[in-house]
Amino acid sequence: MAGDVLDGVTSDPVRMGWMQGFPPAPDKLLLASRADHMRFPMIRWSYSNMRQFVPSRRVAAGGEGRPFERALCHDLGQVSFVPLNADAAVTLEQSLTQAFTDGILVLHRGKVVFERWFGVTGPETRHIAFSVTKSFVGTVAEMLVEEGRINPASSVSDYLPELAGSGFGDATVRQVLDMTTALDFSEDYADPNSGIGAYSAALGLTPRPVDYAGPIDLASYLPTIGKAGAHGNGFTYRTPNTEVLAWIIARTEGKHFADVLSERLWQPLGMLGDADLIVDQAGTSFAGGGLNLRLEDLARFGEAMRLGGLGVIPEAVVRRATHGGDPAHFDRIRYPQLPGWSYGSQWWISNNNRGCFSARGIHGQTLWVDPAAEVTVARFASHPTAANGANDPLSLPAWAALADALSS
Numbered sequence: 001m002a003g004d005v006l007d008g009v010t011s012d013p014v015r016m017g018w019m020q021g022f023p024p025a026p027d028k029l030l031l032a033s034r035a036d037h038m039r040f041p042m043i044r045w046s047y048s049n050m051r052q053f054v055p056s057r058r059v060a061a062g063g064e065g066r067p068f069e070r071a072l073c074h075d076l077g078q079v080s081f082v083p084l085n086a087d088a089a090v091t092l093e094q095s096l097t098q099a100f101t102d103g104i105l106v107l108h109r110g111k112v113v114f115e116r117w118f119g120v121t122g123p124e125t126r127h128i129a130f131s132v133t134k135s136f137v138g139t140v141a142e143m144l145v146e147e148g149r150i151n152p153a154s155s156v157s158d159y160l161p162e163l164a165g166s167g168f169g170d171a172t173v174r175q176v177l178d179m180t181t182a183l184d185f186s187e188d189y190a191d192p193n194s195g196i197g198a199y200s201a202a203l204g205l206t207p208r209p210v211d212y213a214g215p216i217d218l219a220s221y222l223p224t225i226g227k228a229g230a231h232g233n234g235f236t237y238r239t240p241n242t243e244v245l246a247w248i249i250a251r252t253e254g255k256h257f258a259d260v261l262s263e264r265l266w267q268p269l270g271m272l273g274d275a276d277l278i279v280d281q282a283g284t285s286f287a288g289g290g291l292n293l294r295l296e297d298l299a300r301f302g303e304a305m306r307l308g309g310l311g312v313i314p315e316a317v318v319r320r321a322t323h324g325g326d327p328a329h330f331d332r333i334r335y336p337q338l339p340g341w342s343y344g345s346q347w348w349i350s351n352n353n354r355g356c357f358s359a360r361g362i363h364g365q366t367l368w369v370d371p372a373a374e375v376t377v378a379r380f381a382s383h384p385t386a387a388n389g390a391n392d393p394l395s396l397p398a399w400a401a402l403a404d405a406l407s408s
Contacts, residue, residue, distance in 0.1 A: 006041050006384075008097035013045035013119040035206040040384040043363065047382045048102060048121045050128045050292050054205060056276035057258040057285065059293075065270030068296065071111040081401035084337060084393035092402065095394045099364055102127060102380040103295045107303060108406045109374045119382075126276050126292040127380040130361030133277075133291035134242045135321075136301065137257075138346025140264050141177060141245050142317040149252050152177065159248045162219070167227035168244050175231045176241045176248075178325055178344045182229035185238050189362065189386040195225070199240060203280050217282035218243055235329045235343045239288035242346060246287030257285040268312040269304055271297040289361060299378035302367045305357070306376055321345040322357045322369075337392045354403070362386040366395065373403035 014020075017028045030036040030046060030053075037046035037053040046053060077093040092114075096104060102121035106114035121127055144150040150159075152174035157164040159173070167183045168176065175181050185195035201208050202221035208214075215221035225240055246257045253260045258277045266275065275297065278290030304310045309318045324344025335341065342349045350356040354372035364381025377399055383391050 008100045011041040011044050011100065011384075013041075013048075016041060016044070018042060018045035019049075033207055038206050040382075043384075044100070044102070044119055044382045047128050047363070047380070048119070048125045050278065051126070051276050054278050055281075056278050056290070056292065057256065057283070059258045059266050059275040059277055059291070060262045061271045061274050061297075062267035064267070065272040065297075065300070067272060068105075068107060068299070069111045070115070071108075071113055072115065073113045076106065076114045076402065076405060077116075079401050079405045081397045083397055086393065090394075092398055095398050099391045099394050100381050100383040101364070102382055104377070104379045105295055105299045106402060107299055107376040107378075110303060112299075113406065114402075121295075121380060123296065124273065124294065125380075126273070126294060128278075128289075128361075128365070129291045129293060129298065129380075130289040130363060130365045131239065131242075132298065132359040132361040132365045132367055133287060133289050134239075134346040135359035135367070136261060136265065136291060137242050137246050137249070137287050138177060139305075139313060139317065139321055140260060141173075141249055142320055142345050143264060143313065144249060144252060145173075146314045146317050150248065156244060156248070159251055160244065163223055163244065166223045167225050168222070168240075170227075171231045173245075173248065176245050177346060178329075179235050179237055179241050179346075180232050180329060181236075181238070181241055182227055182231050182233065183236075183238055183240070184226040184228040185240060187238050196239065203286055205278070205286070217280045218284045218286075219247075219282060222247070233329075235325065235331055237331065237334070237343070242288040243286075245346070246285055250285075256283070257287055265301070265312070266297075269300055269310065271300060273297060295378050295380055298367055298380075299376055302359075302369050302376040302378060306369045306371055306374070321347045322349060322355070322371075325349055327351055335389075337389060337396065356399075360388055362388065364388070364391045364395070368395075368399045370399065370403045373407045375399075375403050375406055377402065 032053040036042045079092045080089045082089045103117045157169040171181045187196045188194040202215040250257045273294045275293035278286040308315045325342030327342045348358040356370045359367040364383040366379040368377040
């Protein structure tokens with residue numbers, strides 16, 4: 001397919017024939033050794049099948065959950081809106097393929113009113129959520145803060161002496177939670193020589209170069225990140241913050257983070273299925289983006305946050321997570337499509353008059369909650385561009401149009 005320009009229809013993984021047959025034809029075979037699982041258009045298949053490419057640890061469900069009631073409104077697919085920086089309107093249905101959507105659930109007042117599946121993704125698929133994972137981590141951390149188990153004003157090195165000499169050493173836990181740490185780390189997905197490239201190499205998400213001599217797990221990589229500036233002066237999105245946060249959680253609880261996630265959220269919220277959390281070769285969780293879960297369970301998490309925690313997540317935690325961060329600290333240059341927003345407790349907060357908040361992951365993974373409209377949107381995608389700036393012009397007005405339609 002070299003040289004071809006593929007869109008959301010022509011890149012459909014069934015149409016492309018990835019991994020079909022027993023065994024698949026050589027030109028349709030996806031291999032972790034070639035990093036096929038992280039390259040477009042192969043990601044349209046691999047993001048729904050990540051356990052086949054990288055090791056993971058189970059996040060166990062309790063078997064007590066029940067599916068959301070369905071009250072499908074098929075006309076919602078024809079809701080129209082004008083994308084940001086565009087002149088012509090599109091329908092929601094059109095926008096889904098344009099955004100390379102794999103699955104979407106829209107809930108209104110706790111019922112599924114719109115549901116679509118594409119390619120190889122379905123209700124039982126464990127699709128990678130990428131940085132949506134961070135909001136699960138932040139929520140668990142805030143729960144431990146609420147219990148007095150973690151002091152947000154304490155230094156990271158108080159919990160993790162291994163990081164005393166790193167850029168994290170004198171940062172507070174709150175600064176890590178809100179990503180206002182000052183680190184010598186660049187998160188440029190388009191630059192293989194950036195910090196995110198070194199982080200990925202240590203994690204082992206893709207094959208390392210033959211002559212690679214760097215860290216081979218997260219615990220040996222994180223101490224190598226230096227400091228650059230003063231902590232607390234502004235928000236800069238850097239995934240290693242979340243890895244440090246999950247390490248603090250695991251150290252505090254004395255359990256693997258996947259087990260903490262199961263006990264704290266998966267089982268008490270009644271998630272319908274087990275999830276899978278990617279781990280490095282030492283078994284450490286990829287907490288910055290390694291959660292693979294069912295779309296309905298992602299929506300369930302959003303609904304729990306919308307409804308004040310459902311007795312599982314303390315209401316004070318929900319308030320901090322959905323109203324936190326400082327808009328004055330927000331990175332307005334990097335996120336021009338998010339004016340007035342803030343980032344806190346590993347959540348994205350709109351600060352608009354509807355109280356919207358979101359969990360966001362690269363390639364289009366989304367959990368969007370609009371409390372005023374009583375709407376929760378959960379979406380999986382495999383957009384060819386990692387940064388959300390590529391799909392926000394479609395997605396942000398789509399969620400607003402859905403809320404307007406359902407509110408009326």
